[in-house]
Amino acid sequence: MRRFFFLALVVLTLPFTAFATTLRISWDPVKEDNLLGYRVHWGFSSKQYTFHAEAGNNPYYEISDVRNGLRYYCAITAVDHWGNESLFSVEASAVIGDTSGHILLPQQWDLLCGYPNPFRSGEVSTIELAAPETAPFTLSVYNTLGQKVRTLYDGPGAAGRHVFLWDGRDDRQNLLPSSVYFYRFQTGWKYLTRTVSLIR
16 A cells, blocks of 8 residues: 555544433545445544544444533544555544534644655655645646656545655655655646655
């Protein structure tokens, strides 16, 4: 399984009785031919997941009997047919009993610079996209000659925060040389560009 994927989490708390609440988590599906299913991770501290459950191929999962007043932190991984598990998606959280219904959406389009920057061979560069609305978009990597060397995503997108990982390879999985590269985001007529340095 490739080491990057596109996920947008939405957390929704649903009261189903007077005394119990369900935490519903949904995400955008991964486009992988060898996808076995999704694994949902959650806990009560950021990046520390005490529980996990298999969601099958469904792009959603409901955690039942969650407790009011607690903040739940959730993330998703994708698992292939050989048991390989992807990196965690962007983390989402919600306070149970919060009547806002879902996590706050970004107010504007934003592309956060890759981290770490520079990054070295064997590492991956993490790129975060803030999407204030649902819209198709592309995210690509260009070299200093203006040539596209990698397409990270090209397709529909949901409102929310999305994370992409780039491993310093081109579309043919060839290692690229040390240089400055450009992340280019486009939706409609809107463009955003950020730079990242790759060191071999």
